[in-house]
Amino acid sequence: MLKTYTYNSLSAQEVERLIHRNTDEGRTIESTVKSIIDSVRKNGDKELFNLAEKFDRTKLDKLYLDKSEIEDLAYGISRESQRALEITFQNIHKFHSYQNRRERIVETMPGVKCWRENRPIEKVGLYIPGGTAVLPSTLLMLGAPARIAGCKEIVVCTPPNENGQINGYIAYCLLLLKIDRIYLAGGAQAVAAMAYGSESIPKVDKIFGPGNQYVTLAKKIVLSDSHVSIDMPAGPSEVLVLADGSANPSYVAADLIAQAEHGADSQSILVSDNAELITAVNTELERQIESLPRKDFARQALQNSYAIKVGHMEEGIQFSNLYAPEHLIIQVDNWEPLSRKVQNAGSVFLGHLTPESAGDYASGTNHTLPTSGYARAYSGVSVDSFIKKITFQTLTEEGVRQIGNVVETLAQVEELEGHKRAMAIRAKKE
Numbered sequence: 043m044l045k046t047y048t049y050n051s052l053s054a055q056e057v058e059r060l061i062h063r064n065t066d067e068g069r070t071i072e073s074t075v076k077s078i079i080d081s082v083r084k085n086g087d088k089e090l091f092n093l094a095e096k097f098d099r100t101k102l103d104k105l106y107l108d109k110s111e112i113e114d115l116a117y118g119i120s121r122e123s124q125r126a127l128e129i130t131f132q133n134i135h136k137f138h139s140y141q142n143r144r145e146r147i148v149e150t151m152p153g154v155k156c157w158r159e160n161r162p163i164e165k166v167g168l169y170i171p172g173g174t175a176v177l178p179s180t181l182l183m184l185g186a187p188a189r190i191a192g193c194k195e196i197v198v199c200t201p202p203n204e205n206g207q208i209n210g211y212i213a214y215c216l217l218l219l220k221i222d223r224i225y226l227a228g229g230a231q232a233v234a235a236m237a238y239g240s241e242s243i244p245k246v247d248k249i250f251g252p253g254n255q256y257v258t259l260a261k262k263i264v265l266s267d268s269h270v271s272i273d274m275p276a277g278p279s280e281v282l283v284l285a286d287g288s289a290n291p292s293y294v295a296a297d298l299i300a301q302a303e304h305g306a307d308s309q310s311i312l313v314s315d316n317a318e319l320i321t322a323v324n325t326e327l328e329r330q331i332e333s334l335p336r337k338d339f340a341r342q343a344l345q346n347s348y349a350i351k352v353g354h355m356e357e358g359i360q361f362s363n364l365y366a367p368e369h370l371i372i373q374v375d376n377w378e379p380l381s382r383k384v385q386n387a388g389s390v391f392l393g394h395l396t397p398e399s400a401g402d403y404a405s406g407t408n409h410t411l412p413t414s415g416y417a418r419a420y421s422g423v424s425v426d427s428f429i430k431k432i433t434f435q436t437l438t439e440e441g442v443r444q445i446g447n448v449v450e451t452l453a454q455v456e457e458l459e460g461h462k463r464a465m466a467i468r469a470k471k472e
Contacts, residue, residue, distance in 0.1 A: 137406030153441025169251030172201030201228025
C-alpha cells in the first residue's frame with residue numbers, strides 16, 4: 043500500500059520533493075481564502091450567515107450559543123464521556139501548569155538588576171475544527187493553557203452542524219473551561235472574523251488552532267494584513283514512524299492509519315532499516331483499514347504517503363529531521379540514543395507502547411503542533427503561547443557607577459549623543 047523508496051538511492055532533489063507537502067502551487071486555495079477574508083471584513087455578520095448556509099448547510103438566526111444552550115447540550119452526553127473529558131482536562135491542566143513559572147531576578151552587575159515577568163495576552167481566539175471530524179480535545183488543548191495563562195477574554199469559534207448547534211462533547215469542554223459563549227463560524231471565515239471583528243464576534247489579539255489548508259492559509263494572510271498574531275502554521279496532520287526490526291507491524295500500521303483517518307490531506311510516513319517490517323506493515327495496513335469507519339479518508343491519505351528504507355537508524359533520524367514531522371513515533375527497543383538526536387519534531391512518542399493517540403487526547407501534552415515542516419522553527423502550543431514576557435530593569439546609584447561608562451562609550455560609538463546624555467546626567471557628568 044505504501045510506495046517504498048530507498049534512501050541512499052534518492053537524489054537531494056528527490057528527497058526535497060518527498061518532504062515538501064500541503065502546497066498551493068496553483069494558488070487556487072489562496073484566491074478563495076482571500077475572497078472569503080475580504081468579504082467577511084467588509085460585510086461582517088451578513089457574510090458569516092451566508093457562508094454558514096453555503097458551507098455548513100445551515101440557516102442561522104444568530105452566530106453564537108450562550109451559557110444555557112451550552113449547558114443543555116453538555117448534559118446530554120453520557121457520564122462515561124463526561125468523565126473521559128474531565129480526566130483529559132485534568133491531565134492537560136496538570137502538565138501545562140508546570141510551564142507557568144516565575145523567572146529569577148538577575149543582577150548582571152552590582153546595582154543593575156534585570157528580570158522578566160509574564161503577562162497574559164488579553165484577547166485570544168480559539169478555532170476548533172469541524173468538517174469531517176469534530177475535535178473536543180482540541181478545545182481542551184487550547185483552552186486549558188489559555189486559562190492557566192490568565193487570558194481575560196477567550197473567543198471560541200467552531201463550525202455549526204446542520205441543526206445550527208454544536209455537539210455535546212464540545213459543549214461539555216466549554217463548561218470545564220468556564221467559557222459561557224461559543225461562536226458558530228468555521229473555516230477561513232472564522233479566522234477573518236476573529237482577526238477583524240464583526241457585529242457578533244470580537245476582534246482578538248492572537249488566533250490559535252489547527253485546521254485544513256484553508257484555515258492555515260487564512261491565518262498566514264491575516265498575520266500579514268492585520269494587527270493579530272497567530273500561534274503557528276498548523277494545517278493537515280502528519281506522522282512519521284521510525285521503526286526497526288523490533289517493532290510490531292500491527293502497532294506500526296495502527297499508528298499510520300490513526301493519522302491517515304484525519305482526512306485525505308493527512309500524511310503517514312514509515313521509515314525503517316528493515317525491509318521485512320515494511321512488507322509486514324503493508325499487509326497489516328490492508329487488513330486493518332477494512333474495518334475502519336473512515337477508511338475512504340484513510341485510503342486517500344495513504345495514497346499520498348510512503349515508506350523510506352534506510353541503511354541504518356541513524357539515516358532514519360537524518361531523514362526525520364529533514365521531514366520535521368508534526369508527530370514522530372520511535373518504535374525501537376532502545377529509543378534513548380535516537381531520541382537525543384531528534385532536532386525537528388512537534389511531539390515525540392517513544393517506545394512500542396506509546397501511540398500518538400495518547401498525546402492526542404489524554405497524556406497531558408498539547409496536540410496543537412506545527413505541520414508541513416514548520417517544526418524546524420516552531421514549537422507546539424503551550425502556556426508560553428498565551429503570554430508575553432516583558433523585561434524589567436532597575437539601576438541604583440552603584441549600578442550607574444558600574445555601567446555608566448559602558449553605556450556612554452557605546453552611545454558615542456554609535457553617534458547617539460542623546461543616549462549618552464541620558465546616562466551622563468544621572469552620573470552627574472552633565
